[in-house]
Amino acid sequence: MKLTELIKLIDGVVLTKGVNLNCEVLGGCGADLMSDVLAYSQPDAVLLTGLCTMQVVRTAMMADVAAIIFVRDKQPNDDIVQLANREKIPLISTVHGMFEVCGRLHCAGLQSLEHAYDEG
């Protein structure tokens, strides 16, 4: 799914400037715990999160996240947006909640890019 198409589906507002939105998104991953993102997400997923700190962008850089979506209208501060601009990671906010956003994207055919929990 194109990121631009995804943004429309969730009534998203783009917060970054000059970051490419024409990329292909392979799937999604939702978490507020950044260690879970680092552990269970696969590369090129959009990250849905209610957490709104610098660590979300850093985590995205480490885990090769394609774009970050802040649910429930969370608004990151300027430092966070600047970092994302520099690192070319799109930031999007939506007024909808986590469940609603996951549901809309899943119904539209976006697959899960979360590994299931394993003991290893």
Next chain:
Amino acid sequence: MENSEESVRKDRVITDGAANLISRVEELAYELTIGEVMSRNVKTIAPGTKMGDVMETFRHARISGAPVVSNGDLIGIVSLEDLIRALRESNIQAPVGEYMTRQVMTVKAASPLIEALKVFDQRHIGRLPVVDENNKLAGIITKGDITSGVMRSLQYDYQEEEVRKYRARHLFEDIISDRTSLTLRYKVKHGEFALGGNASSHIKKALLRLGASPQIARRCGIAIYEAEMNIIIHATRGGNIRIEIEPNQILMETLDDGPGIADIALAMTPGYSTAPDSIRELGFGAGMGLKNIHRCVDDMYLDSTPGRGTRLEMRINMQSQEQLGDTTHKS
């Protein structure tokens, strides 16, 4: 000239809504000027030239239109369509002045490329004469010029990064020793949450430049990020990160003289954490860090003495096809 270009850049106003939807290519449409992508060696035609001769000029120069210039001033433009009209009316002996289009749209060389794109979009024309600040003909721009100009710029962006990568990749090749390694060191302060992940992102970028595969760089990045966060959260006197990169392995080490870990086996248990709620609000401290590191690296060694500090050693081995540096010339 430079001043006027600059003023144009400052003057352009983009609404927030529009700015949000700008991709890199669109961005270039605002960054590049028409003067930077236009063709400069323009074939011009004098108004007295016969349409038959225009046809020959077009054929030889392989163009489909040209500005008509009299005493240095742009007075019109003649295109294939005008030529076809002359041919249909069997009037190719007529001067260009009879068939050319007189009201010519022009664009300024100092304007951003987007201005030319807008005109092409609205007017369905193939080419636009470009004028300088004195309204003299400076060049001509076609949609093809725009495409190749944007492609050149994109390629330049790409090449810059490629050159850096190329240099870094050859580091291991150019220095002869029995065993070459590159050491990166970073200091990490306790409690500096806003900077959490800063060192890790530099490490990940360095590895990619050195030719590490995205998978290897991601594994190292995740492991060292968790370890960096551990220092920020727990190591009350801060700590150090040391990365030793060799063509066939990456050794990552964090060292601190903080409170230490009382029970290492318990600390490794998923879900066990001593981090306060303030850390959990940052999305960490849920007792997953060490487990995560363990998952990402090939070997992990944790040594800690309560009251003395903690040393964490992580190693990632690279298979022969993943080795850093350009190994293609090695026997």
